Amino acid sequence: MGEVGGNAAQEQLKLFISRIQNLEGEKKGIADDIRDVYAEAKANGYDTKAMRATIRELKLSTQVRQEQKALLNTYLAAFGISDDD
Amino acid sequence: MGEVGGNAAQEQLKLFISRIQNLEGEKKGIADDIRDVYAEAKANGYDTKAMRATIRELKLSTQVRQEQKALLNTYLAAFGISDDD
Amino acid sequence: MGEVGGNAAQEQLKLFISRIQNLEGEKKGIADDIRDVYAEAKANGYDTKAMRATIRELKLSTQVRQEQKALLNTYLAAFGISDDD
Amino acid sequence: MGEVGGNAAQEQLKLFISRIQNLEGEKKGIADDIRDVYAEAKANGYDTKAMRATIRELKLSTQVRQEQKALLNTYLAAFGISDDD
Protein backbone atom coordinates (compact mmCIF):
# COMPACT_ATOMS: atom_id res chain seq x y z
CA MET A 1 0.00 0.00 0.00
CA GLY A 2 1.44 3.36 -0.95
CA GLU A 3 5.01 4.00 -1.76
CA VAL A 4 7.84 2.81 0.36
CA GLY A 5 10.51 5.31 1.35
CA GLY A 6 12.87 3.90 -1.23
CA ASN A 7 10.47 4.64 -4.02
CA ALA A 8 9.85 8.16 -2.80
CA ALA A 9 13.58 8.77 -2.78
CA GLN A 10 13.81 7.34 -6.26
CA GLU A 11 11.08 9.67 -7.45
CA GLN A 12 12.83 12.67 -5.94
CA LEU A 13 16.10 11.65 -7.57
CA LYS A 14 14.39 11.31 -10.93
CA LEU A 15 12.92 14.76 -10.47
CA PHE A 16 16.28 16.34 -9.73
CA ILE A 17 17.84 14.65 -12.71
CA SER A 18 14.96 15.65 -14.93
CA ARG A 19 15.38 19.28 -13.93
CA ILE A 20 19.07 19.13 -14.74
CA GLN A 21 18.44 17.50 -18.08
CA ASN A 22 15.96 20.22 -19.00
CA LEU A 23 18.39 22.94 -18.03
CA GLU A 24 21.14 21.28 -20.03
CA GLY A 25 18.79 21.25 -22.97
CA GLU A 26 18.18 24.96 -22.62
CA LYS A 27 21.89 25.58 -22.33
CA LYS A 28 22.51 23.70 -25.53
CA GLY A 29 19.81 25.79 -27.21
CA ILE A 30 21.59 28.99 -26.21
CA ALA A 31 24.87 27.62 -27.53
CA ASP A 32 23.16 26.91 -30.84
CA ASP A 33 21.84 30.48 -30.92
CA ILE A 34 25.38 31.76 -30.48
CA ARG A 35 26.52 29.64 -33.38
CA ASP A 36 23.72 31.10 -35.47
CA VAL A 37 24.76 34.67 -34.71
CA TYR A 38 28.33 33.93 -35.73
CA ALA A 39 27.04 32.34 -38.94
CA GLU A 40 24.88 35.36 -39.65
CA ALA A 41 27.80 37.70 -39.04
CA LYS A 42 29.97 35.64 -41.34
CA ALA A 43 27.27 35.79 -44.03
CA ASN A 44 27.42 39.58 -43.70
CA GLY A 45 31.11 39.58 -44.44
CA TYR A 46 32.57 39.77 -40.95
CA ASP A 47 35.62 37.86 -39.82
CA THR A 48 34.38 35.53 -37.08
CA LYS A 49 37.86 34.71 -35.84
CA ALA A 50 38.51 38.38 -35.17
CA MET A 51 35.09 38.65 -33.55
CA ARG A 52 35.83 35.77 -31.20
CA ALA A 53 39.22 37.25 -30.36
CA THR A 54 37.57 40.57 -29.60
CA ILE A 55 34.99 39.04 -27.30
CA ARG A 56 37.68 37.03 -25.56
CA GLU A 57 39.80 40.13 -25.08
CA LEU A 58 36.86 42.09 -23.67
CA LYS A 59 36.21 39.28 -21.21
CA LEU A 60 39.86 39.00 -20.22
CA SER A 61 40.16 42.74 -19.66
CA THR A 62 37.23 42.61 -17.29
CA GLN A 63 38.85 39.73 -15.45
CA VAL A 64 42.09 41.63 -15.04
CA ARG A 65 40.31 44.66 -13.67
CA GLN A 66 38.48 42.51 -11.14
CA GLU A 67 41.65 40.68 -10.22
CA GLN A 68 43.53 43.92 -9.64
CA LYS A 69 40.79 45.14 -7.36
CA ALA A 70 40.81 41.84 -5.49
CA LEU A 71 44.58 42.02 -5.20
CA LEU A 72 44.40 45.46 -3.66
CA ASN A 73 41.84 44.24 -1.15
CA THR A 74 44.04 41.29 -0.32
CA TYR A 75 46.94 43.61 0.37
CA LEU A 76 44.79 45.85 2.52
CA ALA A 77 43.51 42.85 4.44
CA ALA A 78 47.07 41.61 4.95
CA PHE A 79 47.74 44.87 6.79
CA GLY A 80 44.58 44.68 8.81
CA ILE A 81 42.83 47.41 6.88
CA SER A 82 39.16 47.08 6.16
CA ASP A 83 38.29 47.06 2.49
CA ASP A 84 34.64 47.96 2.50
CA ASP A 85 33.76 49.20 -0.95
CA MET B 1 25.50 62.18 -47.22
CA GLY B 2 24.74 60.97 -43.67
CA GLU B 3 26.57 57.90 -42.54
CA VAL B 4 29.39 56.44 -44.48
CA GLY B 5 29.39 52.70 -45.06
CA GLY B 6 32.27 52.19 -42.63
CA ASN B 7 30.30 53.52 -39.70
CA ALA B 8 27.22 51.50 -40.56
CA ALA B 9 29.38 48.40 -40.72
CA GLN B 10 30.88 49.24 -37.35
CA GLU B 11 27.44 49.63 -35.85
CA GLN B 12 26.33 46.29 -37.29
CA LEU B 13 29.45 44.61 -35.93
CA LYS B 14 28.86 46.04 -32.49
CA LEU B 15 25.31 44.75 -32.65
CA PHE B 16 26.44 41.23 -33.50
CA ILE B 17 28.95 41.25 -30.69
CA SER B 18 26.38 42.60 -28.27
CA ARG B 19 23.94 39.84 -29.18
CA ILE B 20 26.62 37.22 -28.59
CA GLN B 21 27.58 38.71 -25.26
CA ASN B 22 23.96 38.67 -24.14
CA LEU B 23 23.54 35.04 -25.17
CA GLU B 24 26.71 34.11 -23.35
CA GLY B 25 25.33 35.80 -20.28
CA GLU B 26 22.13 33.76 -20.53
CA LYS B 27 24.15 30.60 -21.00
CA LYS B 28 26.11 31.33 -17.86
CA GLY B 29 22.84 31.90 -16.01
CA ILE B 30 21.60 28.46 -17.01
CA ALA B 31 24.88 26.91 -15.91
CA ASP B 32 24.44 28.58 -12.54
CA ASP B 33 20.93 27.17 -12.29
CA ILE B 34 22.30 23.69 -12.91
CA ARG B 35 24.81 24.18 -10.14
CA ASP B 36 21.97 25.23 -7.87
CA VAL B 37 20.01 22.06 -8.59
CA TYR B 38 23.03 19.93 -7.77
CA ALA B 39 23.47 21.88 -4.55
CA GLU B 40 19.84 21.32 -3.66
CA ALA B 41 20.13 17.61 -4.38
CA LYS B 42 23.23 17.45 -2.21
CA ALA B 43 21.35 19.17 0.60
CA ASN B 44 18.75 16.40 0.27
CA GLY B 45 21.37 13.75 0.80
CA TYR B 46 22.14 12.72 -2.75
CA ASP B 47 25.64 12.05 -4.03
CA THR B 48 26.21 14.58 -6.78
CA LYS B 49 29.15 12.73 -8.25
CA ALA B 50 26.99 9.66 -8.77
CA MET B 51 24.24 11.88 -10.15
CA ARG B 52 26.61 13.31 -12.72
CA ALA B 53 27.75 9.82 -13.63
CA THR B 54 24.12 8.77 -13.99
CA ILE B 55 23.28 11.66 -16.31
CA ARG B 56 26.38 10.89 -18.35
CA GLU B 57 25.37 7.25 -18.70
CA LEU B 58 21.82 8.17 -19.67
CA LYS B 59 23.17 10.47 -22.36
CA LEU B 60 25.46 7.85 -23.83
CA SER B 61 24.00 5.40 -26.28
CA THR B 62 24.33 1.77 -25.29
CA GLN B 63 26.53 1.04 -28.25
CA VAL B 64 29.05 3.75 -27.53
CA ARG B 65 29.14 2.81 -23.87
CA GLN B 66 29.85 -0.81 -24.66
CA GLU B 67 32.58 0.10 -27.13
CA GLN B 68 34.30 2.29 -24.58
CA LYS B 69 34.12 -0.37 -21.90
CA ALA B 70 35.42 -3.03 -24.26
CA LEU B 71 38.46 -0.94 -25.14
CA LEU B 72 39.15 -0.09 -21.51
CA ASN B 73 39.01 -3.76 -20.60
CA THR B 74 41.43 -4.55 -23.41
CA TYR B 75 43.90 -2.03 -22.04
CA LEU B 76 43.41 -3.11 -18.44
CA ALA B 77 44.09 -6.67 -19.56
CA ALA B 78 47.68 -5.59 -20.27
CA PHE B 79 47.97 -5.13 -16.51
CA GLY B 80 46.23 -8.37 -15.70
CA ILE B 81 43.23 -6.54 -14.35
CA SER B 82 39.67 -7.48 -15.08
CA ASP B 83 37.06 -4.78 -14.71
CA ASP B 84 34.17 -7.18 -14.45
CA ASP B 85 33.24 -6.59 -10.85
CA MET C 1 73.40 53.24 6.74
CA GLY C 2 72.73 49.63 5.78
CA GLU C 3 69.47 48.11 4.81
CA VAL C 4 66.36 48.68 6.78
CA GLY C 5 64.42 45.63 7.86
CA GLY C 6 61.65 46.42 5.40
CA ASN C 7 63.98 46.06 2.45
CA ALA C 8 65.43 42.81 3.70
CA ALA C 9 61.92 41.50 4.15
CA GLN C 10 61.04 42.60 0.64
CA GLU C 11 64.06 40.78 -0.73
CA GLN C 12 63.14 37.63 1.13
CA LEU C 13 59.58 37.84 -0.19
CA LYS C 14 60.80 38.25 -3.74
CA LEU C 15 63.00 35.22 -3.25
CA PHE C 16 60.10 33.08 -2.05
CA ILE C 17 57.98 34.18 -5.00
CA SER C 18 60.80 33.54 -7.41
CA ARG C 19 61.27 30.01 -6.08
CA ILE C 20 57.58 29.32 -6.49
CA GLN C 21 57.56 30.67 -10.01
CA ASN C 22 60.49 28.47 -10.93
CA LEU C 23 58.81 25.40 -9.49
CA GLU C 24 55.62 26.21 -11.35
CA GLY C 25 57.66 26.44 -14.51
CA GLU C 26 59.12 23.00 -13.87
CA LYS C 27 55.69 21.63 -13.16
CA LYS C 28 54.42 22.97 -16.45
CA GLY C 29 57.39 21.37 -18.19
CA ILE C 30 56.47 17.98 -16.76
CA ALA C 31 52.87 18.48 -17.84
CA ASP C 32 54.10 19.19 -21.35
CA ASP C 33 56.16 16.01 -21.27
CA ILE C 34 53.06 14.05 -20.36
CA ARG C 35 51.23 15.60 -23.28
CA ASP C 36 54.10 14.54 -25.51
CA VAL C 37 53.91 10.93 -24.36
CA TYR C 38 50.18 10.84 -25.07
CA ALA C 39 50.85 12.32 -28.50
CA GLU C 40 53.50 9.69 -29.16
CA ALA C 41 51.17 6.92 -28.06
CA LYS C 42 48.46 8.29 -30.32
CA ALA C 43 50.91 8.34 -33.22
CA ASN C 44 51.47 4.64 -32.51
CA GLY C 45 47.79 3.91 -32.87
CA TYR C 46 46.68 3.90 -29.26
CA ASP C 47 43.44 5.47 -28.05
CA THR C 48 44.46 8.18 -25.60
CA LYS C 49 41.02 8.47 -24.08
CA ALA C 50 41.10 4.79 -23.13
CA MET C 51 44.67 5.23 -21.89
CA ARG C 52 43.59 8.03 -19.57
CA ALA C 53 40.69 5.92 -18.34
CA THR C 54 43.10 3.05 -17.73
CA ILE C 55 45.48 5.19 -15.69
CA ARG C 56 42.56 6.53 -13.71
CA GLU C 57 41.34 3.01 -12.94
CA LEU C 58 44.81 1.86 -11.94
CA LYS C 59 45.04 4.78 -9.53
CA LEU C 60 41.71 3.97 -7.90
CA SER C 61 41.64 1.37 -5.17
CA THR C 62 39.36 -1.58 -5.79
CA GLN C 63 37.19 -0.72 -2.83
CA VAL C 64 36.55 2.83 -3.90
CA ARG C 65 35.87 1.71 -7.45
CA GLN C 66 33.32 -0.85 -6.32
CA GLU C 67 31.59 1.63 -4.05
CA GLN C 68 31.26 4.12 -6.85
CA LYS C 69 29.87 1.54 -9.23
CA ALA C 70 27.40 0.27 -6.66
CA LEU C 71 26.02 3.76 -6.08
CA LEU C 72 25.80 4.45 -9.79
CA ASN C 73 23.84 1.25 -10.28
CA THR C 74 21.50 2.25 -7.47
CA TYR C 75 20.82 5.55 -9.17
CA LEU C 76 20.46 4.01 -12.61
CA ALA C 77 17.95 1.58 -11.14
CA ALA C 78 15.60 4.53 -10.66
CA PHE C 79 15.47 4.67 -14.44
CA GLY C 80 15.08 0.94 -14.83
CA ILE C 81 18.55 0.63 -16.28
CA SER C 82 21.04 -2.03 -15.31
CA ASP C 83 24.69 -1.28 -15.91
CA ASP C 84 25.76 -4.90 -15.84
CA ASP C 85 26.81 -5.30 -19.43
CA MET D 1 57.88 -18.36 -31.85
CA GLY D 2 58.77 -15.13 -30.19
CA GLU D 3 56.13 -12.64 -29.23
CA VAL D 4 52.92 -12.35 -31.11
CA GLY D 5 51.90 -8.92 -32.26
CA GLY D 6 49.28 -8.62 -29.54
CA ASN D 7 51.78 -9.12 -26.78
CA ALA D 8 54.23 -6.70 -28.29
CA ALA D 9 51.50 -4.11 -28.49
CA GLN D 10 50.60 -4.79 -24.87
CA GLU D 11 54.20 -4.32 -23.84
CA GLN D 12 54.42 -1.03 -25.71
CA LEU D 13 51.20 0.14 -24.11
CA LYS D 14 52.49 -0.73 -20.67
CA LEU D 15 55.64 1.22 -21.42
CA PHE D 16 53.73 4.31 -22.46
CA ILE D 17 51.57 4.14 -19.38
CA SER D 18 54.56 3.56 -17.15
CA ARG D 19 56.27 6.65 -18.54
CA ILE D 20 53.15 8.71 -17.90
CA GLN D 21 52.83 7.40 -14.37
CA ASN D 22 56.44 8.31 -13.64
CA LEU D 23 55.96 11.80 -15.00
CA GLU D 24 52.81 12.23 -12.95
CA GLY D 25 54.80 11.19 -9.90
CA GLU D 26 57.41 13.85 -10.64
CA LYS D 27 54.71 16.42 -11.17
CA LYS D 28 53.21 15.62 -7.81
CA GLY D 29 56.65 15.98 -6.24
CA ILE D 30 57.00 19.48 -7.68
CA ALA D 31 53.55 20.38 -6.41
CA ASP D 32 54.60 19.23 -2.95
CA ASP D 33 57.71 21.41 -3.17
CA ILE D 34 55.55 24.40 -3.95
CA ARG D 35 53.45 23.67 -0.90
CA ASP D 36 56.61 23.53 1.15
CA VAL D 37 57.78 26.92 -0.04
CA TYR D 38 54.44 28.47 0.87
CA ALA D 39 54.66 26.83 4.29
CA GLU D 40 58.18 28.16 4.77
CA ALA D 41 57.10 31.65 3.76
CA LYS D 42 54.20 31.46 6.15
CA ALA D 43 56.57 30.39 8.94
CA ASN D 44 58.58 33.53 8.16
CA GLY D 45 55.55 35.70 8.72
CA TYR D 46 54.38 36.26 5.16
CA ASP D 47 50.76 36.26 4.10
CA THR D 48 50.39 33.33 1.73
CA LYS D 49 47.05 34.46 0.40
CA ALA D 50 48.59 37.75 -0.71
CA MET D 51 51.52 35.85 -2.17
CA ARG D 52 49.21 33.64 -4.19
CA ALA D 53 47.26 36.66 -5.37
CA THR D 54 50.49 38.35 -6.44
CA ILE D 55 51.69 35.35 -8.41
CA ARG D 56 48.28 34.99 -10.01
CA GLU D 57 48.26 38.65 -11.01
CA LEU D 58 51.74 38.40 -12.53
CA LYS D 59 50.62 35.40 -14.56
CA LEU D 60 47.40 37.06 -15.67
CA SER D 61 49.22 40.21 -16.78
CA THR D 62 51.45 38.14 -18.99
CA GLN D 63 48.41 36.43 -20.45
CA VAL D 64 46.78 39.74 -21.27
CA ARG D 65 49.89 40.97 -23.01
CA GLN D 66 50.04 37.82 -25.12
CA GLU D 67 46.36 37.99 -25.90
CA GLN D 68 46.61 41.63 -27.00
CA LYS D 69 49.44 40.76 -29.34
CA ALA D 70 47.45 37.84 -30.72
CA LEU D 71 44.45 40.09 -31.16
CA LEU D 72 46.51 42.57 -33.15
CA ASN D 73 47.79 39.80 -35.38
CA THR D 74 44.25 38.58 -35.92
CA TYR D 75 43.19 42.04 -37.03
CA LEU D 76 46.16 42.33 -39.35
CA ALA D 77 45.38 38.92 -40.83
CA ALA D 78 41.76 39.93 -41.33
CA PHE D 79 43.05 42.73 -43.55
CA GLY D 80 45.44 40.47 -45.42
CA ILE D 81 48.53 41.95 -43.81
CA SER D 82 51.36 39.66 -42.89
CA ASP D 83 52.19 39.61 -39.20
CA ASP D 84 55.69 38.19 -39.13
CA ASP D 85 57.27 39.12 -35.84
Next chain:
DNA sequence: ACGTTTGCGCTTTAGC
Protein backbone atom coordinates in the same frame (compact mmCIF):
# COMPACT_ATOMS: atom_id res chain seq x y z
C1' DA E 1 38.82 19.74 12.36
C1' DC E 2 35.20 20.67 8.91
C1' DG E 3 32.76 22.93 5.55
C1' DT E 4 32.96 26.26 2.10
C1' DT E 5 35.07 28.40 -1.68
C1' DT E 6 38.31 29.23 -5.08
C1' DG E 7 42.01 27.72 -8.50
C1' DC E 8 43.83 24.28 -11.42
C1' DG E 9 43.67 20.36 -14.70
C1' DC E 10 41.11 17.60 -17.59
C1' DT E 11 37.42 16.59 -20.77
C1' DT E 12 34.83 17.79 -24.18
C1' DT E 13 33.34 20.50 -27.78
C1' DA E 14 33.69 23.70 -31.69
C1' DG E 15 36.21 25.59 -35.50
C1' DC E 16 39.46 25.17 -39.33
Next chain:
DNA sequence: GCTAAAGCGCAAACGT
Protein backbone atom coordinates in the same frame (compact mmCIF):
# COMPACT_ATOMS: atom_id res chain seq x y z
C1' DG F 1 40.96 14.91 -38.27
C1' DC F 2 43.45 17.94 -35.58
C1' DT F 3 44.15 21.91 -32.89
C1' DA F 4 42.63 25.21 -29.78
C1' DA F 5 39.33 27.17 -26.36
C1' DA F 6 35.71 26.91 -23.30
C1' DG F 7 33.23 24.49 -19.47
C1' DC F 8 33.25 21.34 -15.81
C1' DG F 9 34.96 18.41 -11.89
C1' DC F 10 37.95 17.85 -8.43
C1' DA F 11 41.13 18.82 -4.94
C1' DA F 12 43.64 21.74 -2.25
C1' DA F 13 43.36 26.05 0.65
C1' DC F 14 41.23 29.27 3.40
C1' DG F 15 38.04 30.62 7.25
C1' DT F 16 35.18 29.27 10.93
